[in-house]
Amino acid sequence: MTEERPKDLLSGNEAIARGAWEAGVTFASGYPGTPSTEILENFARYPGIYAEWAPNEKVALDAAIGAAYAGRRALATMKHVGLNVAADSFFYASMTGAEAGLVIISADDPQMHSSQNEQDNRNYAKFARVPCLDPADSQEARDMVIAGFDISEQFDTPVLVRPTTRISHSFTMVESSDERLDVPPRIKKFPKNPQKYVMVPANARHRHPFIEKRLQALKDFAETFPLNRTEWRDTELGIITGSVAYQYAREVFPEASILKLGMSYPLPMQMIADFARRVKRLIVLEELDPFIEEHVRLAGIPVEGKSIFPLCGELNPTIVRNAAIEAGLLPAEHFIPPTELPEKMPPVPVRPPVLCPGCPHRSTFWAIKKLHLPINGDIGCYTLGVVHPLDAIDTTGCMGAGIGVAHGASKSTGRKHVAVIGDSTFFHTGIPALANVAYNNSPVITVIMDNRVTAMTGDQPNPGTGKNLMGGDAPRIELEPLVKAMGIKHVKKVDAYDEKSVETTLKEFKRLDEPSVLITERPCALLPEVRKTYQPLKVDLEKCDGCGVCVRTGCPALVRSSEIHEESGRAKVEIDPLLCTGCDLCAQVCPSEAITFRAQMDELAFATHI
Amino acid sequence: MKTINFLLAGVGGQGVLMASNILASVGMLAGYDVKKSEIHGMSQRGGNVSSHVRWGEIVHSPIIPDASADFLLAFEAMEALRYLPMLRADSVVLMDRHQIVPVTVTSGDAVYPEYADIEGTLRQISPNVQWVPGVELAEEMGNARVANIITLGLLSTYLDVPESVWKQAIARRVPQRFVELNYHAWETGRKLRETVNA
Numbered sequence: 001m002t003e004e005r006p007k008d009l010l011s012g013n014e015a016i017a018r019g020a021w022e023a024g025v026t027f028a029s030g031y032p033g034t035p036s037t038e039i040l041e042n043f044a045r046y047p048g049i050y051a052e053w054a055p056n057e058k059v060a061l062d063a064a065i066g067a068a069y070a071g072r073r074a075l076a077t078m079k080h081v082g083l084n085v086a087a088d089s090f091f092y093a094s095m096t097g098a099e100a101g102l103v104i105i106s107a108d109d110p111q112m113h114s115s116q117n118e119q120d121n122r123n124y125a126k127f128a129r130v131p132c133l134d135p136a137d138s139q140e141a142r143d144m145v146i147a148g149f150d151i152s153e154q155f156d157t158p159v160l161v162r163p164t165t166r167i168s169h170s171f172t173m174v175e176s177s178d179e180r181l182d183v184p185p186r187i188k189k190f191p192k193n194p195q196k197y198v199m200v201p202a203n204a205r206h207r208h209p210f211i212e213k214r215l216q217a218l219k220d221f222a223e224t225f226p227l228n229r230t231e232w233r234d235t236e237l238g239i240i241t242g243s244v245a246y247q248y249a250r251e252v253f254p255e256a257s258i259l260k261l262g263m264s265y266p267l268p269m270q271m272i273a274d275f276a277r278r279v280k281r282l283i284v285l286e287e288l289d290p291f292i293e294e295h296v297r298l299a300g301i302p303v304e305g306k307s308i309f310p311l312c313g314e315l316n317p318t319i320v321r322n323a324a325i326e327a328g329l330l331p332a333e334h335f336i337p338p339t340e341l342p343e344k345m346p347p348v349p350v351r352p353p354v355l356c357p358g359c360p361h362r363s364t365f366w367a368i369k370k371l372h373l374p375i376n377g378d379i380g381c382y383t384l385g386v387v388h389p390l391d392a393i394d395t396t397g398c399m400g401a402g403i404g405v406a407h408g409a410s411k412s413t414g415r416k417h418v419a420v421i422g423d424s425t426f427f428h429t430g431i432p433a434l435a436n437v438a439y440n441n442s443p444v445i446t447v448i449m450d451n452r453v454t455a456m457t458g459d460q461p462n463p464g465t466g467k468n469l470m471g472g473d474a475p476r477i478e479l480e481p482l483v484k485a486m487g488i489k490h491v492k493k494v495d496a497y498d499e500k501s502v503e504t505t506l507k508e509f510k511r512l513d514e515p516s517v518l519i520t521e522r523p524c525a526l527l528p529e530v531r532k533t534y535q536p537l538k539v540d541l542e543k544c545d546g547c548g549v550c551v552r553t554g555c556p557a558l559v560r561s562s563e564i565h566e567e568s569g570r571a572k573v574e575i576d577p578l579l580c581t582g583c584d585l586c587a588q589v590c591p592s593e594a595i596t597f598r599a600q601m602d603e604l605a606f607a608t609h610i
Numbered sequence: 611m612k613t614i615n616f617l618l619a620g621v622g623g624q625g626v627l628m629a630s631n632i633l634a635s636v637g638m639l640a641g642y643d644v645k646k647s648e649i650h651g652m653s654q655r656g657g658n659v660s661s662h663v664r665w666g667e668i669v670h671s672p673i674i675p676d677a678s679a680d681f682l683l684a685f686e687a688m689e690a691l692r693y694l695p696m697l698r699a700d701s702v703v704l705m706d707r708h709q710i711v712p713v714t715v716t717s718g719d720a721v722y723p724e725y726a727d728i729e730g731t732l733r734q735i736s737p738n739v740q741w742v743p744g745v746e747l748a749e750e751m752g753n754a755r756v757a758n759i760i761t762l763g764l765l766s767t768y769l770d771v772p773e774s775v776w777k778q779a780i781a782r783r784v785p786q787r788f789v790e791l792n793y794h795a796w797e798t799g800r801k802l803r804e805t806v807n808a
Contacts, residue, residue, distance in 0.1 A: 009638055009644060009646070113649045137672075165649065166647065166672060170647040170672035171634060171644075172644075173638070247671045248670070251671040316673045317675040336677050336678065337677065338676055339694055339696070339697050339735060341735075342731050345731040346691070346724070346728070349714045349720035351621065351656060351713075351714070352657070352712075352713070353656060353657045354656050354713050388717070388719075551717060556656055556713050560716060560718065
């Protein structure tokens with residue numbers, strides 16, 4: 001038996017990492033993406049494992065599939081939209097199964113806290129005939145990863161575990177074990193079994209009936225799976241629910257009977273039918289799509305769900321309670337009156353996320369804007385180039401989309417477009433899109449903003465960093481030779497902080513009728529080694545006339561002061577020394593030469609020192 | 611055992627999450643079921659950050675329902691104003707006087723509210739509103755980052771949890787070399803109760 005340890009307060013992501021380690025996982029691969037990122041970051045700290053960041057989710061999943069084919073329990077982690085990228089692999093893995101357990105984490109993002117959509121990935125489970133587990137807290141996140149590996153091996157199927165942002169980023173108590181399952185490799189040699197692993201049509205046709213049969217067996221399993229359970233209380237109201245919605249159901253309907261589904265696909269239809277028979281009014285409480293609801297209705301069982309609770313956005317106890325009272329599920333006295341807001345109150349200024357002080361993307365956007373061309377953006381910190389006052393992004397869709405969109409728009413109209421993409425996103429899905437620009441020859445100006453890390457999710461290393469997830473040294477993929485090898489003739493690399501060079505190069509590229517690539521290089525200003533070099537700049541208030549050009553760079557370190565320029569009547573600008581990193585962009589754009597450059601600050605410091 | 615709801619608010623980089631980690635640990639060590647919920651993501655880049663901490667016999671939802679916060683701790687002067695729908699007539703609001711001016715104000719698109727208006731607005735909902743000179747006192751201690759712990763020290767005077775539990779939680783969550791400084795900050799915050807009347 002395993003030893004009991006005191007409970008820990010773990011986030012859902014920490015608990016998933018814990019569960020994977022306890023389940024004996026030795027191989028994990030993923031691509032960073034909120035809210036999934038911390039799973040691998042935590043897993044990488046456990047002993048006796050290997051973990052890596054892959055360039056994208058498809059590569060990560062293929063790698064995990066390879067490890068599972070080779071008989072090692074394997075984990076792949078990604079955010080919900082990452083599974084779109086990995087979908088092709090997800091489907092063949094369902095067809096082939098593997099030799100050892102394979103669990104895929106898809107962290108969904110209801111409310112789009114940090115995403116471009118709120119797709120409900122339970123649909124992928126159904127689409128690919130793969131079981132899906134939906135944890136309702138960190139304990140279940142840990143338990144379901146362990147259960148997921150058992151299910152995977154018992155049924156020869158990948159298993160999808162689907163936390164949501166609220167599960168991944170909430171901390172709840174977890175009981176776990178210090179002992180790790182000893183899972184020896186299930187096979188000695190890589191399998192030679194083409195009927196199972198080579199999905200040519202003749203073999204695939206045999207596998208399709210297998211996965212349909214497997215699904216039937218999983219349906220039977222779901223009927224007795226202990227993480228599907230009925231909690232009998234009052235039978236006036238019966239609620240079918242799972243994931244975090246279960247917690248809201250318990251909070252808002254403490255008296256109701258609940259069918260708690262830990263497995264959202266396939267569903268235990270017998271269990272559901274029995275539950276339905278014994279309750280007077282049946283509802284489904286689930287976030288996003290009416291996924292369970294539609295299955296229940298398809299079985300001919302009268303049920304309500306999305307007619308009561310919203311389909312868009314995250315649920316919370318207040319939304320659930322108010323909707324329930326409106327639908328007559330709760331008596332009116334359960335209503336918690338909303339706080340009466342004062343009639344007169346000061347407007348609260350918003351704090352939009354902005355490019356950080358010293359962000360090397362800022363100067364690049366400043367220069368790109370001067371081309372007056374449409375700008376097709378991508379996913380990363382630089383998406384924040386859309387924020388006022390830069391207003392420098394015209395489209396953003398998904399990872400790697402910008403270059404393709406720019407190419408199509410340019411090719412079909414004969415007009416020039418600029419595509420901006422970060423280094424990590426370029427490695428992710430930008431490379432094939434740029435190959436298309438080169439191959440089919442469009443005059444797209446591609447700007448690769450190379451800050452050497454995957455910054456948006458917290459500065460994770462990528463193939464251009466020189467480090468891997470485990471902290472070891474790694475080769476750095478150099479962008480310039482890579483791009484030149486595609487046959488693109490006009491390629492230049494400049495320091496992102498050198499606004500003049502960025503601008504001159506872009507203007508030169510604008511005259512061309514061929515593909516061109518500008519690499520703006522400068523490490524992310526948040527990297528620890530860069531933080532050590534911060535040197536706040538100063539405004540010479542004698543020279544500043546408050547024209548505000550510097551403020552239009554959108555740098556948070558530039559603040560209007562209380563000092564007014566006499567002639568113009570405008571407030572002069574100050575620099576917040578706690579925020580300024582000394583990137584020099586404001587000094588470069590100031591028409592009055594009122595801002596000292598970093599080099600001048602060094603001289604000043606030197607002079608004072610003497 | 612009644613569930614106690616704490617809402618912590620501030621700006622990315624202020625250590626809101628560190629404070630909520632300590633508060634969650636205190637609850638655990640004091641024998642409560644604890645849940646804590648927050649949204650990361652884009653908040654590192656100057657956005658507002660909030661964290662929900664709940665202590666109770668059994669806590670279900672990790673999110674505090676509207677009009678149900680027992681305590682609102684705002685580590686920046688105007689941030690409390692964003693969470694008015696979470697408050698009720700007996701909520702305790704502790705808010706740091708420290709200002710972090712957002713870019714929307716710098717660029718002239720918005721105006722930073724006056725202290726009197728911030729306080730006046732909150733007082734129309736609950737009388738238990740208290741400014742905390744957290745950052746100011748922390749700077750006197752030589753480290754502005756312990757401002758949150760000063761506010762937690764003041765918070766502790768409203769809760770029936772032994773001092774030793776708070777210190778154990780602090781020791782568990784902050785780096786070893788900062789433990790003494792954090793104890794000092796917590797004690798400083800605790801003493802504030804004698805001078806304030808909230």
